[in-house]
Amino acid sequence: MTDIALIEAAAERLRGRVRTTPLLSSPRLDAVAGRPVLVKAECLQHTGAFKARGAWAAVSALPEGTAGVLALSSGNHAQGVAWAARAHGLPAVVVMPADAPAVKIEGTRALGAELVLYDRAREDRDALGARLAAERGLALIRPYDDREVIAGQASVGLEIAAQAAEAGVARADVLVCCGGGGLTAGIALALEARAPGLRARPVEPDGFDDTARSLAAGRPVRNARVSGSLCDAILTPEPGRLTFPVMARLCGPGLVVTEDEALRAMALASSALKIVLEPGGAVALAAALFHGAALAEGPVIAVASGGNVEPALLARAIAGATAPAGPPTPG
């Protein structure tokens, strides 16, 4: 499994390749939360999300002679893998549903990946991926259940440990937007080694709180559905096989926020910090701002994990998240 030695080795390979993102703050956010709020702005990472870290760690760990890489993703992971593969001079194949948002298809293609679009209703993504991998000798990069990917995401935790120390924060909850748990588990492992007074806690959207419920139950439980939330970046059926045991050992209880809270956090991140967040990348900040009663006393750290949002949705959030939320996005 991923341990601090693997994390440090990944961080060494990431050095100079991924951005050390800033830990931002604003008196306005502090006033809303009633406590100091520190925001780790991973939306400023290459490709607009932390996923570039895990992708780089995994691709850079591949054996010599690997023919190329494969990702099954319509989201931030696809762009991270495409970006890392291109920088390594490796072809990347991304399997994506044909009805994925145009902005994500174009974004992945612009990073040089070959797209294989499939019919969500008629084709089996995993079978298609397995065939492509076998036929073309491609290495599959999983989005979270991969020890190198977790080690790469853990570099966010190493940076938080150093930046929190610089800011004089030794004890705090570290809130993390959580899908499959790669980022949350990685950060938890890094903090265990480098900043044991900081405790990682997963944050999920209402109705998709598999991790919170799994942590409470002590065993993995599934979501009733995996689509129908604006927080598309962090919808997964259940916690990962590798990530759940780490989270169960190290994380505090999960937190759950509403879509409206995520949109309001996007608006505040824009006006107070001048950063752009997507709904799934804003849930941790939403918990920091609006769920103070559930947090440890004192300062709170929130990871703003990504900013790849449709312009129309961002405009709606900025113009006023109190407007009706509209229909959920199709799965």
Place this chain on the structure above:
Amino acid sequence: MTDIALIEAAAERLRGRVRTTPLLSSPRLDAVAGRPVLVKAECLQHTGAFKARGAWAAVSALPEGTAGVLALSSGNHAQGVAWAARAHGLPAVVVMPADAPAVKIEGTRALGAELVLYDRAREDRDALGARLAAERGLALIRPYDDREVIAGQASVGLEIAAQAAEAGVARADVLVCCGGGGLTAGIALALEARAPGLRARPVEPDGFDDTARSLAAGRPVRNARVSGSLCDAILTPEPGRLTFPVMARLCGPGLVVTEDEALRAMALASSALKIVLEPGGAVALAAALFHGAALAEGPVIAVASGGNVEPALLARAIAGATAPAGPPTPG
């Protein structure tokens, strides 16, 4: 005048107090511009604009026993001075027109400043300021015609010199959003000493290009008007007394962009870099993206100087800057 010794002394006082902002890039911006574009994200600075640097430099240089500080500003300079004064334990008085946007009044008040609102039609701002300064022993902090303020803004140039070298960029135009010229002159002075292959060039909005015309004429010339642009942060009647000679000696020709180009740059900054810019903080990026024919070959560096924008205007820019621009804001 401001020289490299004064700049280095200011940078020393700013260390750990202002943020070292990242130099961001994105394949998407490179594709639009047809060349590498590096963006110095000063919108991520405390108070949302580079003005915090000059304000800190000026306030930290005040003699012991100063009773407080005074700023005559309805914009980013007011927030910078309020922020720096509070951190120094000094009272700040900000003189602002009573019809200033609520968001700027609230932003300045939230930073602990005392606001003195005046009637733009009936009262003389400078006379009011002079009376307040005399009666209460306040030190006036000018927005650009102040050697310490220019030295503080120059710290952006020191950072650009180091970050460009790290990125392997030795020769490039450095485009700077220009109002009175404090940031442009400061950066030009820092680059002269630390990165002589980098050349500062002011960028202004159409109709408010006093600096471009002054540089072309070899003497200061005035704008026909000082209001009526969305780029409110950088509207000044003419280049500063201290800043113009520096710009005339060191800067390349000025560039002029339209409001629509500034709004499109805001939209691209949001989608490609995940940062929020105000129109006046986006003109340099607009020139980098849309005025390539006027630039030196190779990479270009654009300073994104601020992000304090009304949410409705930001939403409009993000949702599509090709929509009709609407009426200009009232002066």
